Amino acid sequence: MQVQIIPKRYLKENHRDYLKMVPIRIKQVSLVLLLMALILTPTWAGGYVLGLLTHTMIAVIGAVGLNFMVGFTGQVSLGQAAYMAVGAYTMAIFAGQFGLPFFAALLIAGLITASASVLVGAPTLHLKGFYLSMATFVFHFIVIMLIGRWDFVGTQSGISVPRPVFGKSDGSFFYVTFTVTALLLYCGFNLERSYLGRAWGAIRDRDLAAAAVGISLARLKLWANAWSGFYAGVAGALFASFLSYISPEHFPFLLTIQYLGMILVGGLGTVLGSVFGAVFMSLIPEGIRFLSAVIVEHTKLAPTFFGDAQLVFFGIIIICTLIYAPKGLFGFWEDTKLYFRTWPLSY
Amino acid sequence: MKTKSKFLSVLFVAVLVIVCYGKSEAAEPQKEVPGISGDKILIGASLPLSGPAAYAGRGTLESLIMYYDYINKEQGGVNGRQIKFIAEDDGYDPGKAVQAVRKLVTIDKVIAVAPVIGTPCIMAVRGFLNTEKIVAFNGISGDPFIGNWPYLFGLGTPYEIQAAIGVGFIANDLGAKKAGDSIYMVIPDDAFGAPQFKGADLAAKELGIKLTVEKVPRQTDQFAGVAMNIKRSGARYVMAGTPRTGTAALMREVEAQQLDVTFLGPNDVNTEAAIFDLAGKKYAEKYYGVHSISLWEDENDPLIKWARDRFKAAGKMDVLKEKNFFYVWGLIVAKTVVEGLKRAGPDVSREKLADNLRNMENFDLGGGVAPVTYKGQTLLITGTTARVSKGTVVGGVVSLKPITEQRKSPVAIKLQ
Numbered sequence: 001m002q003v004q005i006i007p008k009r010y011l012k013e014n015h016r017d018y019l020k021m022v023p024i025r026i027k028q029v030s031l032v033l034l035l036m037a038l039i040l041t042p043t044w045a046g047g048y049v050l051g052l053l054t055h056t057m058i059a060v061i062g063a064v065g066l067n068f069m070v071g072f073t074g075q076v077s078l079g080q081a082a083y084m085a086v087g088a089y090t091m092a093i094f095a096g097q098f099g100l101p102f103f104a105a106l107l108i109a110g111l112i113t114a115s116a117s118v119l120v121g122a123p124t125l126h127l128k129g130f131y132l133s134m135a136t137f138v139f140h141f142i143v144i145m146l147i148g149r150w151d152f153v154g155t156q157s158g159i160s161v162p163r164p165v166f167g168k169s170d171g172s173f174f175y176v177t178f179t180v181t182a183l184l185l186y187c188g189f190n191l192e193r194s195y196l197g198r199a200w201g202a203i204r205d206r207d208l209a210a211a212a213v214g215i216s217l218a219r220l221k222l223w224a225n226a227w228s229g230f231y232a233g234v235a236g237a238l239f240a241s242f243l244s245y246i247s248p249e250h251f252p253f254l255l256t257i258q259y260l261g262m263i264l265v266g267g268l269g270t271v272l273g274s275v276f277g278a279v280f281m282s283l284i285p286e287g288i289r290f291l292s293a294v295i296v297e298h299t300k301l302a303p304t305f306f307g308d309a310q311l312v313f314f315g316i317i318i319i320c321t322l323i324y325a326p327k328g329l330f331g332f333w334e335d336t337k338l339y340f341r342t343w344p345l346s347y
Numbered sequence: 348m349k350t351k352s353k354f355l356s357v358l359f360v361a362v363l364v365i366v367c368y369g370k371s372e373a374a375e376p377q378k379e380v381p382g383i384s385g386d387k388i389l390i391g392a393s394l395p396l397s398g399p400a401a402y403a404g405r406g407t408l409e410s411l412i413m414y415y416d417y418i419n420k421e422q423g424g425v426n427g428r429q430i431k432f433i434a435e436d437d438g439y440d441p442g443k444a445v446q447a448v449r450k451l452v453t454i455d456k457v458i459a460v461a462p463v464i465g466t467p468c469i470m471a472v473r474g475f476l477n478t479e480k481i482v483a484f485n486g487i488s489g490d491p492f493i494g495n496w497p498y499l500f501g502l503g504t505p506y507e508i509q510a511a512i513g514v515g516f517i518a519n520d521l522g523a524k525k526a527g528d529s530i531y532m533v534i535p536d537d538a539f540g541a542p543q544f545k546g547a548d549l550a551a552k553e554l555g556i557k558l559t560v561e562k563v564p565r566q567t568d569q570f571a572g573v574a575m576n577i578k579r580s581g582a583r584y585v586m587a588g589t590p591r592t593g594t595a596a597l598m599r600e601v602e603a604q605q606l607d608v609t610f611l612g613p614n615d616v617n618t619e620a621a622i623f624d625l626a627g628k629k630y631a632e633k634y635y636g637v638h639s640i641s642l643w644e645d646e647n648d649p650l651i652k653w654a655r656d657r658f659k660a661a662g663k664m665d666v667l668k669e670k671n672f673f674y675v676w677g678l679i680v681a682k683t684v685v686e687g688l689k690r691a692g693p694d695v696s697r698e699k700l701a702d703n704l705r706n707m708e709n710f711d712l713g714g715g716v717a718p719v720t721y722k723g724q725t726l727l728i729t730g731t732t733a734r735v736s737k738g739t740v741v742g743g744v745v746s747l748k749p750i751t752e753q754r755k756s757p758v759a760i761k762l763q
Binding site: 045051145158243247248249250257285310 | 436446473475479536538540541
């Protein structure tokens with residue numbers, strides 16, 4: 001018989017404890033320290049680090065959104081890049097062309113993308129697996145083709161996107177992105193724990209049984225589409241503002257694959273897994289870049305040696321992560337926590 | 348008590364944010380002379396060293412490294428300082444290009460980013476480079492230069508103008524207009540194809556020659572349908588604006604359909620003898636190419652000959668064999684940047700380099716491209732002319748030989 005020793009602080013004794021998002025004191029302190037560290041980053045970091053962190057936070061938002069569809073509900077979506085493009089161009093039109101305030105345009109970008117996602121999801125409700133992924137795959141090319149032919153947004157040449165007045169510098173845009181990311185993560189964690197999150201899990205695991213117990217598959221799948229689209233739209237809008245310029249070339253199909261990689265590596269079906277995956281996939285290539293620069297500087301190897309080698313290293317790291325952490329980085333994190341929690345006991 | 352502690356926590360975080368916001372704004376401006384240390388000048392480049400555009404990045408990189416090595420070892424550097432060159436891989440991805448350029452500017456503190464390859468990449472980074480006042484080089488679509496970009500320099504003639512020159516050549520020199528023949532243009536459906544179409548369309552309308560255009564996905568190699576469309580249209584001339592592998596695939600399909608057409612590459616990037624290594628030689632002698640920058644195999648060009656001799660001496664026979672336009676482009680970028688640094692003098696800075704480049708007038712690189720003039724230009728692009736070369740097969744080897752002088756566009760093309 002296996003016995004797990006769990007400290008009292010991990011036990012939930014009443015409903016109030018269940019409602020707390022971060023119930024344990026040490027986790028609360030860690031979270032505050034992390035937030036403070038992020039808030040203080042612009043005081044010492046230059047444009048490169050701030051740009052990297054901004055890019056990572058945008059990836060976190062997109063990954064969380066995609067995980068609602070793929071990880072939580074089990075609906076494979078290949079339209080992430082297209083949804084981000086919809087959000088990005090909506091921001092360009094409303095903030096750039098119509099002059100709306102930044103946050104208003106950001107909200108509209110999220111809502112329009114959510115609507116687009118529901119419009120795609122509605123006729124494909126009965127599709128599953130490969131067939132659903134093909135439908136979203138086609139949607140990607142339709143969106144990119146339409147954008148590339150629309151004169152109003154500059155066709156293939158693209159369109160410029162203004163940054164918010166209070167977010168012109170790298171530091172201030174970092175805070176804008178940080179605020180939006182924090183809000184959406186808070187929302188995402190609550191969704192995960194809510195009826196919606198649990199129902200999505202039921203649909204993913206046994207959709208017929210879920211229907212049998214009264215869960216409306218159609219309604220909840222559409223909610224998953226909507227939330228996923230909203231997050232993707234906001235991520236796309238922030239991406240557009242960050243670059244200050246977008247074109248169809250910024251949303252290749254490879255971007256969808258990258259986001260799928262993030263949630264696969266991070267952990268399907270968890271918001272924290274999406275965060276881990278996005279951070280991992282955003283920072284590892286930069287780490288490889290620095291490592292290769294150091295090696296090139298100190299050896300006689302030509303810079304071209306690392307051109308494709310970087311992709312190979314990156315692929316190896318992904319494969320190793322999937323082999324040694326099959327439940328993703330989130331699963332690895334949970335296992336590590338349990339190990340130290342129960343140490344020196346093995347169970 | 349709990350409410351009070353929550354309120355105090357929120358207040359503390361808010362104060363922290365306000366304080367840090369103010370500090371972060373103050374932390375932005377550069378105060379030193381970046382890119383210059385006691386004995387080194389740092390020059391950066393953001394190149395596609397991986398991915399489908401890797402041949403462009405690697406070709407450019409080889410020439411940049413060769414030229415900077417030459418300057419360091421045989422010329423003693425620039426004004427007594429050695430050049431340290433840092434290349435970053437952006438994989439032709441605008442998102443990666445942003446990170447690569449930010450690293451070069453804020454971490455490595457380079458004096459210039461020369462070059463950034465690709466329209467999508469330069470469009471993503473030009474705002475940042477403009478704000479930081481960093482000299483950058485790019486070629487050769489006109490789009491990135493439209494607007495107020497005083498630190499963005501181009502080398503070579505924009506694709507719009509080259510495509511117009513190509514249409515003019517077909518219409519007048521090859522007699523298509525007189526014979527009532529039409530042109531079929533195949534371009535990638537992206538920011539590379541768009542300016543080509545713009546210039547060709549304007550010229551075709553002005554010259555009264557029929558132009559049919561078909562846009563294809565950039566990386567496609569499926570051209571059977573395109574070849575059928577060319578056959579149906581009855582066009583005698585095909586302007587192939589697709590990258591090397593695409594043009595080769597198109598030629599194979601056209602050959603399979605047994606069409607008697609003449610091909611024209613509408614700009615520097617498309618005008619390559621290397622296409623025939625993939626496509627076979629059937630259309631080699633019915634191939635013309637427009638280019639503003641000398642061809643890598645043109646040993647009559649003194650600068651090209653000099654560069655080829657240096658690669659030969661270094662034993663880089665693979666570089667000599669590959670007919671890659673980007674070897675030339677990297678060379679002329681390096682030469683122009685070094686000239687700008689020389690003119691800026693020993694107390695060079697980012698701003699001084701930019702000023703000296705902007706004042707450049709009729710700078711003769713000794714070949715490679717027409718003399719460079721940025722002075723008085725609204726858009727910092729030097730090229731307004733291009734020449735046409737024809738494919739020839741000698742001893743089973745296909746090469747391109749210039750058959751015209753540098754000529755202007757037959758129509759006025761406004762880039763602003």
